[in-house]
């Protein structure tokens with residue numbers, strides 16, 4: 001597993017972390033992932049998987065970076081403090097390593113939200129603050145409202161099929177030392193063929209997949225590994241695939257530590273245009 005710096009914190013995060021939206025795999029896939037170096041677990045109050053994460057990290061808490069998120073509807077000062085408290089209890093930890101705002105909420109002043117984040121950091125309940133689904137303008141406003149604590153990450157939809165962030169959010173994050181945490185890096189399974197028939201059609205999964213399969217054959221890696229490597233073998237970007245299975249978690253962890261050739265990367269870029 002290769003690691004990258006989280007923001008400018010000096011903390012290293014794995015290129016492949018562990019997502020837990022719709023996670024029902026029990027402790028084993030997460031524990032195996034951690035064993036293989038994928039020691040960042042992403043959850044959220046919305047997912048209702050914080051307790052499963054808490055269970056999986058019993059006895060190995062110090063080896064893991066726990067990232068969770070506050071709901072966009074809990075961004076009032078008191079609501080956010082209460083949400084953090086609930087997450088800490090469910091996760092069975094005394095500190096959240098990375099606390100992220102799940103979605104921006106234009107109905108709540110960002111200054112109020114960031115004041116609560118600042119309080120959690122100064123109180124030692126949160127180590128690092130991140131955002132998710134934030135545009136460049138929203139990141140700037142959030143940072144301006146919390147001048148003493150850096151925003152270290154933005155978790156965004158980014159995969160071969162969803163490359164819009166390359167236009168603005170990713171370049172901005174690179175310039176400002178903000179780590180991009182790519183969610184749905186397998187496009188919810190549509191890139192690997194594991195999505196349901198309806199989801200496959202909804203996500204338009206057949207276009208471009210032939211190229212992905214061809215590159216996978218050339219490299220000897222699986223389609224999932226190629227799709228993940230394409231995302232996370234880029235400066236400042238890590239990926240957090242979710243899998244309920246030990247075997248697929250092992251597969252995903254082995255997506256880091258090697259490089260596609262420039263030609264393979266180019267053919268994927270062309271087959272999946274921005």
Ligand SMILES: NC(=O)c1ccc[n+]([C@@H]2O[C@H](COP(=O)([O-])OP(=O)(O)OC[C@H]3O[C@@H](n4cnc5c(N)ncnc54)[C@H](OP(=O)(O)O)[C@@H]3O)[C@@H](O)[C@H]2O)c1
Nearest residue numbers: 019020021183184185186187188189194224241242243244
């Ligand atoms: N911030 C946000 O708004 C936001 C939104 C969405 C997601 N997220 C985060 O990002 C994480 C990942 O995104 P996601 O769960 O939407 O989708 P994803 O990771 O792109 O895809 C998950 C799907 O791919 C399958 N899969 C995983 N590894 C595979 C492999 N090696 N081979 C074949 N199939 C494989 C999984 O099935 P199995 O489980 O059966 O293996 C599952 O159906 C989430 O769990 C969550 O933590 C954040």
